[in-house]
Amino acid sequence: MKWRTVALTENSSKTTSAARYMLAGLLRHKGAIVAATLLTGISAFLMTMPNVLMGSAIDELTVSGLSSRFMFYVWTITGLAVTYMLMYFLVGYVWAIVTLAWERDARQEFFEKIQEFSMAFHDTVDSKRMLSVAMQDISWVRFSLNPALRNLISGLSSMLITGILLVSYDRAPGLTGLVTLAGISLPIFTLIMAIGAPVYLAFAYRYANTVEPVRRARSETMEKLTSVAQGVFAGIEVVRAFGAEDKEKAKFQNVSEKYADIVAREGRLAAFYPPAVVLIAMTATAFLYGAYAVMLGAMSVGDLTSIIGLLFSLEFLNFQLPRMLLMLRAGYVNAQRIVDILNWKDPLVEPEEEASGINWLGDIVFDHVSFQYTTGSRKSGHYALKDFTVTIPGGSRVALIGGPGGGKSTVLKLLLRFYDPTEGTISIDGVGLQRIRTKTIRDAVGLVEQDIFLFRGTIRENIAFGRKGATDEEIIEAAKRAQAHEFIVQLPKGYDTVIGERGMTLSGGQRQRLAIARAILQDPKILLLDDSVSAVDAETEFHLRKALDEVMKGRTSITVTQRLRTLLESDLIIIVDRGRLVASGSHEELIRTSEHYRRIFERLPGAQAMIRRAVLSGGVA
CATH class of the missing domain: 3.40.50.300 (P-loop containing nucleotide triphosphate hydrolases)
Known part of the structure; x- marks a missing residue:
């Protein structure tokens, strides 16, 4: 699948935001990105449904043993698993095609925009920074779209589907009136999702914001690392001539160690994920309520298994979401660095209507x-x-x-x-x-x-x-x-x-x-x-x-x-x-009238001999 290279902004002279910059390339391929998003949602549905069918299969096995209905559940679960795997690869392929096209277009637009700027831009922005932005920052933005955005959509879809299914369990006859407050039946599973999900997402958003300064420091330090390396490579003859290899090695090591420290800090942020506590609390509360309902005979063991399976499937978010949020927020930081350059205000403005009939041999x-x-x-x-x-x-x-x-x-x-x-x-x-x-x-x-x-x-x-x-x-x-x-x-x-x-x-x-x-x-x-x-x-x-x-x-x-x-x-x-x-x-005029010119002229190689000849001949040098 190929697309024509296009600009990521509607108008190259128009200021754009980092978020718009990230999404603009995707929206250039609306059909593909809509299909990819729908396939991601379907994939999340296929991943969730086996948990529901598993509970039904357990209830069927408990009541009727290895019946034909039980085998139907088994083969359906197997079929869903195989379909999910195929869908997973298809979703990954479509997202890869779209985001790689975005990266290609973004890098091309960046290069073309730099070519349009006057020399005042190059006096202001260091070439090492441009190289770092063009190669690394654009790649990091692409990573924030795929896999980060793709997996985030998948995780949120799973949470939404799980929430809908849990709410449906509250409508079961046995659970109605099981827990009441002031005579009002409480839908516990619905409350778990209605309270827990927003709290979880709020903590996740706050976590994502803590990543921004760390990622900005990482990008800037990588820029310095690139600058040191490029400076040495460009001036390798000078480095060798002055025997400064050890000095340059130490300089590179110093910046490299700073970069490693920042990467380690980013890794610690990914490892310690506070919102995980909220999801664990949701799972524990649902399990205790479900176990209470089973003890009272208001819920079957199979239904409890399905509910716990659904909530445990969300636990996958605790392993995936921190990294995805970190990558997405980091991508936003990198996009802002790119946009800062693209939005640079050039003091040199091209005329809207160019003068014609110019005589280039004129004064x-x-x-x-x-x-x-x-x-x-x-x-x-x-x-x-x-x-x-x-x-x-x-x-x-x-x-x-x-x-x-x-x-x-x-x-x-x-x-x-x-x-x-x-x-x-x-x-x-x-x-x-x-x-x-x-x-x-x-x-x-x-x-x-x-x-x-x-x-x-x-x-x-x-x-x-x-x-x-x-x-x-x-x-x-x-x-x-x-x-x-x-x-x-x-x-x-x-x-x-x-x-x-x-x-x-x-x-x-x-x-x-x-x-x-x-x-x-x-x-x-x-x-x-x-x-x-x-x-x-x-x-x-x-x-x-x-x-x-x-x-x-x-x-x-x-x-x-x-x-x-x-x-x-x-x-x-x-x-x-x-x-x-x-x-x-002219030379003749200036040699007579300008003392400044005479001083310059007298210092030029061959000038003294010319002056002597002129003096002997009675003329002017």
């Missing part, structure tokens, strides 16, 4: 732009950019320079609309970026990042990542233009060579060339390069410069750089320092 204007990154749930208080105003002519080559933390990478991120400005506006050809959907922007704006990220997969897949349906010829051509083809064909499987996580099996220069090939294949109208030739030797840089010269034609390019050649070849140089615009202009 890019930063108009009094200020920006703060988010730390936790609040702005950091520190401006990465402050009152930044500059106009970048369309089709120009721009160099962006400044000291560390000056705001250079922030400019690129805002152009990609990873974030919206805290204050001010950014426009292209007079159209504000906030009027353009992020997908449209990222189809038109390409990035070669400084910290190159390559996915675990083939070289072919990594180059074609930004362009769906790229042909082999286009991939190879992009690699050639990025000066990557030569080293690729020397690898064991060429373009089908699988590279390690983050491309760690390649050198820094090779990773950068693949990133440039990826950007070339995307063919963006605006190209952003974040120090993209910093990890290559002089010869490779020469070839890359030739490739980049070619790919920059007919488009706007903005390069974060400290390279002398890039500055000299740029149409516009923008200097940012501590988030503020210091100066902008």
Whole structure:
């Protein structure tokens, strides 16, 4: 049985509760879940009826011996037992199909929702927490639905059926008037169920509430455990380089022991189940009353056997219900953790109607732009950019320079609309970026990042990542233009060579060339390069410069750089320092007018030799 993957909430932008989240996936398959619930009720009925027939069989055996009627009871009980076993497996199968479909849909929706959030979300929510929620919390919610919810429905159905049957025994002629109060006949079995069942359920609910803080602590500690492990695996080279294996082992053991303590506490809660005392009291009271009725001849031994059998069948709840309540309440806690992420309010809002006819080769204007990154749930208080105003002519080559933390990478991120400005506006050809959907922007704006990220997969897949349906010829051509083809064909499987996580099996220069090939294949109208030739030797840089010269034609390019050649070849140089615009202009203009630029320029490799030559020739560097 298969279902199409669906969202678990009616509207992805709509806030949902944990309970609704848990049930929404089940309600997507109403026919299957209704059938599963009915089958669960029927299964409970089949489990209860043999107790009634057992009493009738004992009475028949006492009166008539091994009569045909007695054998009828025997075969009926056997048939009910076999039917119950078949029904049990059928019920388990249907519930498994529905809840596994829920888990699949929930994990898919979670992944898709995370993809929709802006980078502000990833600044706020740790990746280890997302991994823990996506893999463990969703699985725990599924466990709370099956087997916990299924067995809870089965147990409550058994209690309801048992209550109805016990009430029917009170209507027997012999029991009427057996116990009276102020002349009124008391239906003892009815009172046992009417008083005992609500008290039992009330204590069970209170017990379930005690589980919540324990399960929340368990989930959070597992998140920390995942974080420690993931940190070590991601930074294994640093751990080995500093000989910190023992330190990391001790850190992991410390968190692991805390987790074990919480699990043990959860186990103790499951072992000590106060509502069990209520059920034992109900059974004891019913037995004493039934025994009194048998002694007076008001009830047969068979009927007493049936009643005790019914109540003892409920004793199974004392073994099953604590664990099921614990799992159900725990699932609610896990669902709340998931919902907290799904309900995250994104500050970046997509326009309802997108601007059309955008000229991506138009001027890019930063108009009094200020920006703060988010730390936790609040702005950091520190401006990465402050009152930044500059106009970048369309089709120009721009160099962006400044000291560390000056705001250079922030400019690129805002152009990609990873974030919206805290204050001010950014426009292209007079159209504000906030009027353009992020997908449209990222189809038109390409990035070669400084910290190159390559996915675990083939070289072919990594180059074609930004362009769906790229042909082999286009991939190879992009690699050639990025000066990557030569080293690729020397690898064991060429373009089908699988590279390690983050491309760690390649050198820094090779990773950068693949990133440039990826950007070339995307063919963006605006190209952003974040120090993209910093990890290559002089010869490779020469070839890359030739490739980049070619790919920059007919488009706007903005390069974060400290390279002398890039500055000299740029149409516009923008200097940012501590988030503020210091100066902008061509190299010739800035070398004459900006002391800040001259200081930067004089420190660049090769600059002093150029200055000396300029002085000797009587010109400007």
